[in-house]
Amino acid sequence: MDAVYRALVDIVGSDYVSVQPEDLFTYSKDLGTSEPGKPDYVAAPKTTGAVSRILKLANEHKTPVIPLGGGMSLAGLALPLKGGIILDLKRMDRILELNEKGRYVVVEAGASHGKLTSYLHKHAPRLMHSEPGAPPAATIGGNLAIHGQGDLAHPYGFNSDMIAGMEVVLPTGEICRIGSCAMGEKWYTLHPLPDLSLFLGWNGSTGIITKVSLKLYPCKKIREMDIFCVEDENLVPEILYELTHAGMAGDLVAMSSKLPPYSDRLHMISIALSEDSRQEMEFKRQILFDTHLAKYIREGTGGISMAGRDVERPMVSKASDWKKGGGFEYVGAILPVTDYPECYRRGAAISAAHDIPYTVLGRVIGAGHAMMFSWSYAFNRADEQSIAQARKALHETDDLVMELGGTIWKPAVYGQKLLLEKMDANTLQMMKKVKTMLDPNAIMNPGHWEVD
Amino acid sequence: MRISDYQYADIIHRCFRCGYCKFPADWSDVTNCPAYARHRMESWSSGGRLWLIRAWVTGEIEWSPYLAEIVYACTACRNCVEKCPLPIADNIVNMVVAARSEMVERGLLPPAVRDVLTRVQQRGNPFGLPAKKRGEWAEDLRVEKFSGQDYLLYIGADGSYDSRAQQAATALVRLLEKAGVSFGILGKNEADDGNDVAFMGEEGLADYLMEQTIARFRELGVKQVITLSPHALYAFTAQYPRLGGDFQAYHYTQVLSGQLRTGALPTPQSGGLRVTYHDPCFLGRWSNEYKAPRKVLGAIGGLQLAEMERNRKSSLCCGGGSGNCYTDLLGGSEESPARIRIRQAAETGAGILATACPNCLVLLEDAVRAEGLDDKLDVRDICEVFCQASGIPL
Incomplete structure (x- = not known):
C-alpha cells in the first residue's frame, strides 16, 4: 500500500480508510445526474485533529481532498473531479x-439534521433549528457549505444566516474558530468581529467546517400547515406579499406540479403556522384569511384547499420514484418573489419539452426578499437516455436562471461556470485571491468554484 | 460479468440512496442499520449495498470477497424496510437475499458463510455438531418426546447446541411445565428450521430443511408449535405455508402471556428488578410481536421495565440476523452492533437486559463482557428472568 494510505490508517484507523474498489465506486456516484468521479481513497475521520492531520498530509502529497456530508446536494458537489481523498465526515x-436560554446549540458538522431535530425534541422541545427539505441524513456542515435553506427561511433567511460560530480546518491544516468561540468557549455570536465566514457556499473548496454553533428559535406546541390555492400564477407574488406583510407565517412555499393530475396548473401556497394555543392559531388564521387573503376568496380567484394539516417531515425522496427510476435532480435558484410566474411558466415548458412531469417550487426567504426556486427533473437511473435528458433539462434550466437574472443555488459544475462567466471581474479576482491564500496547493475539492 | 437473471433487476435501480434506511423512528441517529453502524462507510448502508449489488448485476463492478462481505453483512433486521419511503421498501431485504442466491449459485461466498452452510448441509446445524447430540441438552430435564401433546416445543439449533442458549431452553421448559402446558420435544429428531439458510440465499438447502421438518411434523401430527427462537417462528409462519406447512406456530412469549391471562402461570414477585428489553428483529419487525414479551415481563410484580430509547420498530439489531450470529461479519469492533446495543441498555440503568431470542442472547452476552459491563448488566432470556422471579431453580 502507498504512503498516503498508510498515513491515513495511522490517522483514522484501518476500519475507516478504504481503497477497496467497491468503496471507491460507491463514493464515485451521487444521487443526481452527475458523471461519476472516482476518489483514490475514502477516509472517515472522527475528530477535528484527524481532519487537520489529513489536510497536512494531503498538502505534502498534493492530493485533493473532498469533504462529504450527507451527500444530498444531488449536484455532484462532493464528487472527486480530480481524484484524491473523500473525507466522509x-x-x-x-x-x-445546548444552551437553551441562550438559544444556540454546538454540533459537530457531520451531525445529521434528523439527529439534531430529534435531540431538540427530547431535550429542548421549545426550540428548533431550521431543517432543510432534504432527507434527514443531510448534515449540518454540508448544508452550510452550500448555503442551504430550511423551514425557518421566511422569518430568518438562509440557514447560513443562522450560525453563531464555527470551527474550521483550513486547507493547510490549521484549526480556526470564527466568532465569539475564537476567544473562549462561548459560542453565542458570529458578530461583531471582522467577517471571516469564508467557508459558506464554497462547497468545501476553502476549508472544512468541523463544528458549528446554530441559532435556535422558538418552537411552538402546535404546528400546522394551511394551503391556499390559486389557478393564476400571476397572483402568487402579491399573495406572498400579503402573507409576508402579515408576518404570521413560518415557512411559506408556493408549488405547482404536474403530478398528481389534480394538482396540474394549480399553485399551492403552503403556510406553516405555529403557536402555543388554539386561540392564537385561530387568531392568526382570522387575520390571514379574513383580512389579507379575503379578497381572493371573495373574487373566487383563490381558496383555502387545506387547513390545519399536521406538519410532517418532507419526504423529498419520493420524487425519485416519479419515473420509477430512483433518481431526480433539481436546479435551485435564488430569485425575486416577483419572478414566480415566469419561473413557473418557463420551468414547466422545459419539463414538457423533455417529457418530464414538471415540479416548480418556490420557498420564501426572509420577508419576501428572495425566493429559492427549484425545478425538479425525475429520471430513470437504469436508462442512460433518461439521465441524459434530465441533465439536458437541468442545463437548460441553469441557462434560464441566468437569463432571468437569477443566482443558481448550489450549482453543479455547469452552473458554476455560468455564474463565473457572468461575474464581475474584480469579484472574480477577489474569489481567486481568497482561494489561493487559503488553499495554496489547490487541494480542496478541486474543480469547484475555480477561477481561471 | 453481467448477472442476467437477477430476480430484482427491474426495481433495484429505484433505491435513491437517500439514507432514511439508517434511522430509527425518532430520527435520532444514522446508526440504526447495524452494518452501517459498524463500518460507517456508505457501501455498508442499505442503499450503498443495493447500489453495489446493482453494479455487480449490470457488470459495472466485478465480484470480490469484499463485495460478498458487504452483501452478507446485512442482518436482515428490516430497519430499512420500516424507514424507506419508496415503494421498493418491502423488497429491500429480498433484493439482498436474491444477490446472495446468485453468489451461492456461483460458489462466490465469504468463507465464513460457506462454512456455515456446509455445516448445516452436512450436520443439520450451523455449529457442525453431530445431529445425534441435538437432544442431549434435555436429557436431564426428562422432557417428554412429542407424541400428540397440544404443542410441539421446537428448540432450534441454538437452544440445542449452544450452552448459553441451552440455559434459556431449560428455563422455558420449566415455565411451560409450571403453566401446565401439554408439550413435547423432538430431541435428536429435530431438524434445522432453515430460516437463516434461506436468508443466506441457499434456497435449495432451505427448502430441503423446511420440507424435511414439514414431513416430520405431518408424520407426528403436529398442529401447534411453540418456538424458542423468533427466527424459527418467522420461518414457520411466513415461509413454511408456501411449502405446505399447515400448523400454527407461536413464540413462547405469546404462549406464556396467554397462560398468564388465564392464570395458569402464576405471577411472581421480582423484588424490584430493573429490566430493559431488547426486541429481537424476527419477533418484532418481522413478526410484529412487541406486546407479548412485555406482557410476560410486566407480569412480574415489582419489575420496572426501563425501555431503551430505541425500542420496538426502532430496536437496534444485535447484529446476528440472517446467519451473522455464526459468521460474525460485524464483530471485532467497539462499534459492533451488539456492543452498541449493550451501551444503549446500560444507559437505562437496568441491571438486566432481557431478550427473547437465543441469537440475541448469545451475542449480547458476549458483548456485555467485551464492554466490561458484565458486573453491572446481566443478559437474560425472558424465560430466565421469569424463572428467577418465580423461584424456579435452573
Whole structure:
C-alpha cells in the first residue's frame, strides 16, 4: 500500500480508510445526474485533529481532498473531479452543547439534521433549528457549505444566516474558530468581529467546517400547515406579499406540479403556522384569511384547499420514484418573489419539452426578499437516455436562471461556470485571491468554484 | 460479468440512496442499520449495498470477497424496510437475499458463510455438531418426546447446541411445565428450521430443511408449535405455508402471556428488578410481536421495565440476523452492533437486559463482557428472568 494510505490508517484507523474498489465506486456516484468521479481513497475521520492531520498530509502529497456530508446536494458537489481523498465526515456527529436560554446549540458538522431535530425534541422541545427539505441524513456542515435553506427561511433567511460560530480546518491544516468561540468557549455570536465566514457556499473548496454553533428559535406546541390555492400564477407574488406583510407565517412555499393530475396548473401556497394555543392559531388564521387573503376568496380567484394539516417531515425522496427510476435532480435558484410566474411558466415548458412531469417550487426567504426556486427533473437511473435528458433539462434550466437574472443555488459544475462567466471581474479576482491564500496547493475539492 | 437473471433487476435501480434506511423512528441517529453502524462507510448502508449489488448485476463492478462481505453483512433486521419511503421498501431485504442466491449459485461466498452452510448441509446445524447430540441438552430435564401433546416445543439449533442458549431452553421448559402446558420435544429428531439458510440465499438447502421438518411434523401430527427462537417462528409462519406447512406456530412469549391471562402461570414477585428489553428483529419487525414479551415481563410484580430509547420498530439489531450470529461479519469492533446495543441498555440503568431470542442472547452476552459491563448488566432470556422471579431453580 502507498504512503498516503498508510498515513491515513495511522490517522483514522484501518476500519475507516478504504481503497477497496467497491468503496471507491460507491463514493464515485451521487444521487443526481452527475458523471461519476472516482476518489483514490475514502477516509472517515472522527475528530477535528484527524481532519487537520489529513489536510497536512494531503498538502505534502498534493492530493485533493473532498469533504462529504450527507451527500444530498444531488449536484455532484462532493464528487472527486480530480481524484484524491473523500473525507466522509458523518462520524463527526456529536452534539456538544445546548444552551437553551441562550438559544444556540454546538454540533459537530457531520451531525445529521434528523439527529439534531430529534435531540431538540427530547431535550429542548421549545426550540428548533431550521431543517432543510432534504432527507434527514443531510448534515449540518454540508448544508452550510452550500448555503442551504430550511423551514425557518421566511422569518430568518438562509440557514447560513443562522450560525453563531464555527470551527474550521483550513486547507493547510490549521484549526480556526470564527466568532465569539475564537476567544473562549462561548459560542453565542458570529458578530461583531471582522467577517471571516469564508467557508459558506464554497462547497468545501476553502476549508472544512468541523463544528458549528446554530441559532435556535422558538418552537411552538402546535404546528400546522394551511394551503391556499390559486389557478393564476400571476397572483402568487402579491399573495406572498400579503402573507409576508402579515408576518404570521413560518415557512411559506408556493408549488405547482404536474403530478398528481389534480394538482396540474394549480399553485399551492403552503403556510406553516405555529403557536402555543388554539386561540392564537385561530387568531392568526382570522387575520390571514379574513383580512389579507379575503379578497381572493371573495373574487373566487383563490381558496383555502387545506387547513390545519399536521406538519410532517418532507419526504423529498419520493420524487425519485416519479419515473420509477430512483433518481431526480433539481436546479435551485435564488430569485425575486416577483419572478414566480415566469419561473413557473418557463420551468414547466422545459419539463414538457423533455417529457418530464414538471415540479416548480418556490420557498420564501426572509420577508419576501428572495425566493429559492427549484425545478425538479425525475429520471430513470437504469436508462442512460433518461439521465441524459434530465441533465439536458437541468442545463437548460441553469441557462434560464441566468437569463432571468437569477443566482443558481448550489450549482453543479455547469452552473458554476455560468455564474463565473457572468461575474464581475474584480469579484472574480477577489474569489481567486481568497482561494489561493487559503488553499495554496489547490487541494480542496478541486474543480469547484475555480477561477481561471 | 453481467448477472442476467437477477430476480430484482427491474426495481433495484429505484433505491435513491437517500439514507432514511439508517434511522430509527425518532430520527435520532444514522446508526440504526447495524452494518452501517459498524463500518460507517456508505457501501455498508442499505442503499450503498443495493447500489453495489446493482453494479455487480449490470457488470459495472466485478465480484470480490469484499463485495460478498458487504452483501452478507446485512442482518436482515428490516430497519430499512420500516424507514424507506419508496415503494421498493418491502423488497429491500429480498433484493439482498436474491444477490446472495446468485453468489451461492456461483460458489462466490465469504468463507465464513460457506462454512456455515456446509455445516448445516452436512450436520443439520450451523455449529457442525453431530445431529445425534441435538437432544442431549434435555436429557436431564426428562422432557417428554412429542407424541400428540397440544404443542410441539421446537428448540432450534441454538437452544440445542449452544450452552448459553441451552440455559434459556431449560428455563422455558420449566415455565411451560409450571403453566401446565401439554408439550413435547423432538430431541435428536429435530431438524434445522432453515430460516437463516434461506436468508443466506441457499434456497435449495432451505427448502430441503423446511420440507424435511414439514414431513416430520405431518408424520407426528403436529398442529401447534411453540418456538424458542423468533427466527424459527418467522420461518414457520411466513415461509413454511408456501411449502405446505399447515400448523400454527407461536413464540413462547405469546404462549406464556396467554397462560398468564388465564392464570395458569402464576405471577411472581421480582423484588424490584430493573429490566430493559431488547426486541429481537424476527419477533418484532418481522413478526410484529412487541406486546407479548412485555406482557410476560410486566407480569412480574415489582419489575420496572426501563425501555431503551430505541425500542420496538426502532430496536437496534444485535447484529446476528440472517446467519451473522455464526459468521460474525460485524464483530471485532467497539462499534459492533451488539456492543452498541449493550451501551444503549446500560444507559437505562437496568441491571438486566432481557431478550427473547437465543441469537440475541448469545451475542449480547458476549458483548456485555467485551464492554466490561458484565458486573453491572446481566443478559437474560425472558424465560430466565421469569424463572428467577418465580423461584424456579435452573
